[in-house]
Amino acid sequence: MNKPALEVHNLSYKYGSINALRNVSFSVDAGKIMTITGPNGAGKTTMLLCISGLLNPSSGKILINGYDPYQSECSAKKELAFLPDIPRFYQELTVWEHIQFIAEAHSVMKDYESQANELLIDFGLIDARDMYPHALSRGMRLKLGIILSLIRPFTVLLMDEPTSSLDSQGTEALYNKIFEHSSGGAAIVITTHNLSTAQLLGGQTMRMEDGTIALSK
Amino acid sequence: MLSANRRSVLGLRIKQAKSKINYWLAAASYQPHDHSFLMRVYLIYILAFFTAWILAMMFLISDVIANTLAPELRSLGLGLNHVILVCSTLILIFWFLYLFYKTTLRIPLVFTENDAYILCQTPADRRFITMMMFIEKSLKHLFFLGIISATLGIGLFENEVNLGIKMMSFGTLATNGLRPLTILFPLYLLFYGFVWITGISRIQGDTKNKYAVKFLRISILVLSICLLLIASGIFLFSYNLMVYQSFFPFISAPLRAAFFGIGWKKSFPAAIGLAAVSLSILWKYSGSVNLSLAAQETRHIHARRAAFLIGDFDEVNQMKIRERLGSKSAKTKIPSFSGSWSLIWKNIIQSLRSISLSQIWSWFLLIPLTMTVIIFEGIYGYDSSLLPLVFYLVILIGRKSTSLFKRDFQNWWILHSLPINRENLLLHLTLPSILIVIILIYIAFSTAGVFGLSINFFITLSIPFIVAVLSFSFAFDMLHQADSITLLEGKTPPLGILGLLLSLGIIVIFSVILSLVIKPAFPPLIGVLLLLLVGSSLIMILFHLTKSELKVIGRKPL
Secondary structure, three states: OOOEEEEEEEEEEEEOOEEEEEEEEEEEEOOOEEEEEOOOOOOHHHHHHHHHOOOOOOEEEEEEOOEOOOOOHHHHHHHEEEEOOOOOOOOOOOHHHHHHHHHHHOOOOOOHHHHHHHHHHHOOOHHHOOOOHHHOOHHHHHHHHHHHHHOOOOOEEEEEOOOOOOOHHHHHHHHHHHHHHHHOOOEEEEEOOOHHHHHHHOOEEEEEEOOEEEEEO | OOOHHHHHHHHHHHHHHHHHHHHHHHHOOOOOOOOOHHHHHHHHHHHHHHHHHHHHHHHHHHHHHHHHHHHHHHHOOOOHHHHHHHHHHHHHHHHHHHHHHHHOOOOOOOOOHHHHHOHHHOOOOHHHHHHHHHHHHHHHHHHHHHHHHHHHHHHHHHHHHHOOOOOOOHHHHHHHHHHHHHHHHHHHHHHHHHHHHHHHHHOOOOHHHHHHHHHHHHHHHHHHHHHHHHHHHHHHHHOOOHHHHHHOHHHHHHHHHHHHOOOHHHHHHHHHHHHHHHHHHHHHHHOOOOHHHHHHHHHHHHHHHHHHHOOOHHHHHHHHHHHHHOOOOOOOOOOOOOHHHHHHHHHHHHHHHHOOHHHHHHHHOHHHHHHHHHHHHHHHOOOHHHHHHHHHHHHHHHHHHOHHHHHHHOOHHHHHHOOOOHHHHHHHHHHHHHHHHHHHHHHHHHHHHHOOOOOOHHHHHHHHHHHHHHHHHHHHHHHHHOOHHHHHOOOOOOOOHHHHHHHHHHHHHHHHHHHHHHHHHOOHHHHHHHHHHHHHHHHHHHHHHHHHHHHOHHHOOO
16 A cells, blocks of 8 residues: 555635635545546635645644655655646746756756756747746746646645646646656646546546535545 | 717726826825715815915926026026026927837837727727827826926016016916917927827838838937037037027927017917827828737836836836847856755846846945945034935845845745755845845945045944845845735735834944944954844844744735
């Protein structure tokens, strides 16, 4: 049996008086994929923000490969890659320089350039490698966000609606990378509104409603 | 009777104008959505107050022109009438040259993002839209032109009264105040109409036009430089203002009629006639204006103005940088560093690509400001009149020393994901700008030293501590206000009052300890050691406070 790479225990979060998350508990084993679906405002994004350490939960505990993102911040960050629904970028850095920066900041020494080129080709961004983010379309910016999440090492990958504005080439490349990393032992959590994405990716599925888990299989 | 399509356009523009007026009224605490009687009375009060204030300022300035400026000029052998005529001639010429140059780059019809997607995509009457926007702009300019010309007119009249005319009735005052406008406004319509005609014909799109516009742009630049050289040459070598009048008769003759009434009866109908010709040509051309092209050129300008109006200067700067970087490709030759040093690599690239003259100026402004404080302090000693300057200097140091820090927090998603501990993160984001500020202040000190102004050794030694204290206070304040969701949207909080009070408070305590305890009670060597100890302790405290704020960003209630 695989060890859980991501553990969430009784996670709750309040926006003022609104309970965005109510005692949510689940775990994802290493090498597994979990797809989270649910209507707008169900608490999917809030949950990913809490797991990634961007929003401190009102209560509950999160463990990323055994590290609490609020107690052992640096160690947890080394294990976790997160892609928000609308990624933002440094407007003065080009696509390639973003990749270079993230790879260097994570001290990825081992041949990141060939890996980066491969990702750029797979996602159809190779012609835009020296362009600034503001010159990219929304879908291209999302692809850059995905590449930045994938270029660095991780054991848990969180993606908030990564297929929302991707073209067919990007979607296919994303699925391939997800399967590749999953078979390499990473736990992957994806939120989506697209039920076919959940079916295609297989693995665990979880439906959220009103800040709670409505269905999990 | 207006057609349905014109009515809808008119309705939209009126709503947009109303919302702009409401913005300014809201700045004076008027609540546009409150329709109570009291609020209506308050609105009348605001309008009356500002009208009275503008009139008072106009009379004050005209009084200064007549009673202070005129005697000063007379002592230099210059007549007020000539100076005003020459200055207004030159200002008008250069202003219109600037407008013509601008219109060769961007059409004067400025549309919002919403206009671009809605109004400009409709088959609404182009002529109606163009003429309506021209009238809107002209009315706005008429307001300022009216104030300036009336102030000058009254000033000149008052100057004349002092020289002999004893009677000063309201009627004469109003006549002299309004007369300049009767010539200046038609003159403005004449030139401004041609500016719009140039802008409209430029975006018609054929290659012939493009070459003509390029030629026009270069001609304007050459003409401006030549006029500037001639104008400064005449002033420097002949010192005879009469030469200007003969040099620019096409402008100075109508201005003479406007300000002094000489030949007004001939000039007024001529100015009206020329304005009518210009407006008729504009009317003819405006029917074919391409609104989609106009919106493409101008919507970013509107967005930048809107961001500026609401005080979102970060957004204004980002827009400027995006415009400058454009859609070209770029490659850096700077070798990258690994780990937390990659932040320095990234910041070097960002700084090199975002640098502009105004940014360089805002950094180097620290030198003249510091020198001014030193010179004032050297001449007058400690003086309360220095406080506003010191206050501004503190804010400037705080802003500059946290500029990198603020910029990085606009990309909170990336910054937060880096496996760099908080101490390292804070140091890498603050130290480079702190060092630059310290160097600039020391340059100011050295320059002051060259001019023979001595600076106390303890103050010189305190500078790194003061700059670091200011930087961490403002960083602390920014993080204190920040929350994760807003940062994820790319918005960083502005420098707030807490940072200002904290930094000023600590500097006052530091100065008191320095001047009342360390300097008088201890020998110099011990004093220096104590200064280092107190300064370092203050920095450590603020550094830890800032670090704790960084830790709890995600815990802020939303």
